Amino acid sequence: xxxxSKKNExxxxxxxxxxxxxxxxxxxxELNVIGMSCGHCTMVIENSVGSLPGVEKVLxxxxxxxxxxxxxxxxxxxxxxxxxxxxxxYDIG
Numbered sequence: 001x002x003x004x005s006k007k008n009e010x011x012x013x014x015x016x017x018x019x020x021x022x023x024x025x026x027x028x029x030e031l032n033v034i035g036m037s038c039g040h041c042t043m044v045i046e047n048s049v050g051s052l053p054g055v056e057k058v059l060x061x062x063x064x065x066x067x068x069x070x071x072x073x074x075x076x077x078x079x080x081x082x083x084x085x086x087x088x089x090y091d092i093g
Contacts, residue, residue, distance in 0.1 A: 026056065027073045032093035033085060036062045044088050052076045052084060065093070 033045070042060040045067055050058045054075025059068040069081055082092050 024072060025074075026070055027078075028068065028070045029078060029081075030066050030068045031082065031085070032065055033060075033067045034065065034091040034093050036060065036065060036090060038062065041090075045085060045090070048084050048088050049081055052080065055081070 036042070036045070039062075042062055045060050046058045049055055049067070049069060052071075054072040055069060056072070057068075057070040061067070067085065071081065085092060
């Protein structure tokens, strides 16, 4: 079966269309955040970072001072995530 490309679709010889799928790459980072000490800190960071477009998951570990973030780098940058945490009064180690 011969295929020819046209725009973002592929067409078979018989004229039927096959939709091309985009691959979405997720990125996971773990940041050392200084200044977290309680449940309120968890809530503030999870809400602020979690509200950024492209952020899928935020896990705060106050005891170890870590914030794990899963995000779409084509929608939000790591710098923007760090800036958002900093805007809440915390430092990135």
